[in-house]
Amino acid sequence: VRSVEIVVANPSGLHARPAALFTQAAARFGSRITVENLDRGKGPVDAKSILFLLTAAVSRDQRIRLTADGPDEDAALDTLVTLIEGGLGEEAAPA
Amino acid sequence: VADTGPTAEDAALSRLLPPSAIRIGASADDWRSAVRVSGDALVASGVTEDAYTDEMIATVEQLGPYIVIAPGIALAHSRPSPAVRRAGISIVTLARPVEFGHRENDPVRLVVGLAAPDDEGHVTALATLADFLSDATRREALMSATTAAAVRAMVVDFETQAASPR
Numbered sequence: 001v002r003s004v005e006i007v008v009a010n011p012s013g014l015h016a017r018p019a020a021l022f023t024q025a026a027a028r029f030g031s032r033i034t035v036e037n038l039d040r041g042k043g044p045v046d047a048k049s050i051l052f053l054l055t056a057a058v059s060r061d062q063r064i065r066l067t068a069d070g071p072d073e074d075a076a077l078d079t080l081v082t083l084i085e086g087g088l089g090e091e092a093a094p095a
Numbered sequence: 096v097a098d099t100g101p102t103a104e105d106a107a108l109s110r111l112l113p114p115s116a117i118r119i120g121a122s123a124d125d126w127r128s129a130v131r132v133s134g135d136a137l138v139a140s141g142v143t144e145d146a147y148t149d150e151m152i153a154t155v156e157q158l159g160p161y162i163v164i165a166p167g168i169a170l171a172h173s174r175p176s177p178a179v180r181r182a183g184i185s186i187v188t189l190a191r192p193v194e195f196g197h198r199e200n201d202p203v204r205l206v207v208g209l210a211a212p213d214d215e216g217h218v219t220a221l222a223t224l225a226d227f228l229s230d231a232t233r234r235e236a237l238m239s240a241t242t243a244a245a246v247r248a249m250v251v252d253f254e255t256q257a258a259s260p261r
Binding site: 013015016017019020042050051052054055056057059 | 154158159161164165214215218219221222224225226228229
């Protein structure tokens with residue numbers, strides 16, 4: 001099992017198209033992957049389902065914990081962290 | 096005192112979903128008309144103006160069918176906008192399912208409309224809705240509901256369960 005904490009900085013947070021991109025990327029891995037919204041205390045929820053991801057209500061600038069458990073857990077976390085750091089297809093938020 | 100309806104923070108579904116915002120067995124020929132029925136139900140309950148319905152349709156055109164968030168269920172919504180008067184939800188079941196172009200979750204039998212005047216209200220109302228819809232048994236019951244009263248009863252049951260100690 002591997003975990004990482006990261007701040008979601010893109011404007012929509014884990015909603016709308018960024019949420020769709022995120023769940024699609026997560027679904028490509030065999031590992032079980034969860035998202036916990038540390039700021040709201042919601043989750044962990046299944047990262048591969050947009051419906052469950054929405055229940056975590058991850059807004060811009062909130063901190064999440066990503067956890068992956070399975071044979072490709074390292075690759076899964078690396079991919080998802082890169083995606084979040086890249087703004088999930090949205091303009092990066094100005095600091 | 097003017098009734099401004101539920102505040103953005105007050106995401107209680109039963110208050111966001113008045114009976115006037117529920118349509119059972121609506122007719123829609125395609126995804127656009129399905130979203131339009133859902134927007135019309137928001138307009139009918141005083142939550143939005145017609146422009147928001149156009150914005151919901153434009154969102155799908157721009158961002159694709161990700162709004163089909165579970166098998167058979169589309170969550171029609173757009174960003175907070177001046178055409179939103181207050182937070183609200185509509186629920187529409189379709190007489191005939193329509194395709195939204197989603198790989199796994201088509202065809203859609205139920206369209207949930209969501210409007211919120213600000214980002215935080217939007218996110219919290221969305222999360223409450225997603226909680227409500229995350230139960231497969233409840234989704235199935237919702238899609239087969241034959242009366243608006245039955246839909247309302249499901250929402251009230253959900254909130255009663257959520258409020259009671261585990």
